[in-house]
Amino acid sequence: MLTRKQHELLMFIHERIKETGVSPSFDEMKEALDLASKSGIHRLITALEERGFLRRLAHRARALEVIKLPQQATAAAPPKGRAPFKPQFVEAGAAIPAAANDTRELPILGRIAAGTPIEAIQQERDRIQVPETILGAGEHFVLEIAGDSMINAGILDGDFVVIRRTDSAVSGDIVVALVDGEEATLKRLRKKGASIALEAANPAYETRIFGPDRVAVQGKLVGLIRRYH
DSSP states (O other): OOOHHHHHHHHHHHHHHHHHHSSSOOHHHHHHTOOSSSHHHHHHHHHHHOOOOOEEOOTTTTOEEOOOOOOGGGGGGOOTTTSSSOOEEEEOSSTTOTOTTTTTEEEEEEEEEEOOOOOHHHHHHHOEEGGGGEEEEOOEEEEEEEETTTTGGGGTTTOOOEEEEEEETTTTOEEEEETTEEEEEEEEEEEEEEEEEESSSTTTSOOEOOOGGGGEEEEEEEEEEEEOO
């Protein structure tokens, strides 16, 4: 049986290789698991090798191969915040039954920037039916995306993002972040020492770094709804 950190690291490596074809660097693994040094990553990798989950590939830099996954992980989602968001698309419109038992009606709380931050989340302006399969437990709401800074994460201008309300997040989560109590934006959160970085998924936008007292997490991304016209 794996420890929580061993499981998180294995799933992070697995998802990164699946997405890019290359295993992550030790610095990326250290940041993803929020560890203080790379020595902790070396110990975790050694433990995963000894248990038959990982193999180092000889004569190749930073090359790891995932041999197997924990049985409980094969049918589950990757640990929160450890893998890039892959949108669960839902086509919005009349095709979604208004009273179906497998949907939940959620409030649309306005527009949020995936670009330069705009005004904070507004009051409810409409409601939309969302499949229960992308929700799970907790309180949720929906925001409309304005901007293109998250296009490489599959989030486009005009999309609707489904957010699970929470005030906490780990490094790597895509979050609704409120900056200085005034500006709301959707970005990937990275913890860099005592600072918080809000990272775009578009090279045209720079990463913005703030002190921890300037950023308040409002929720985490769990799904995406796209309307086709």
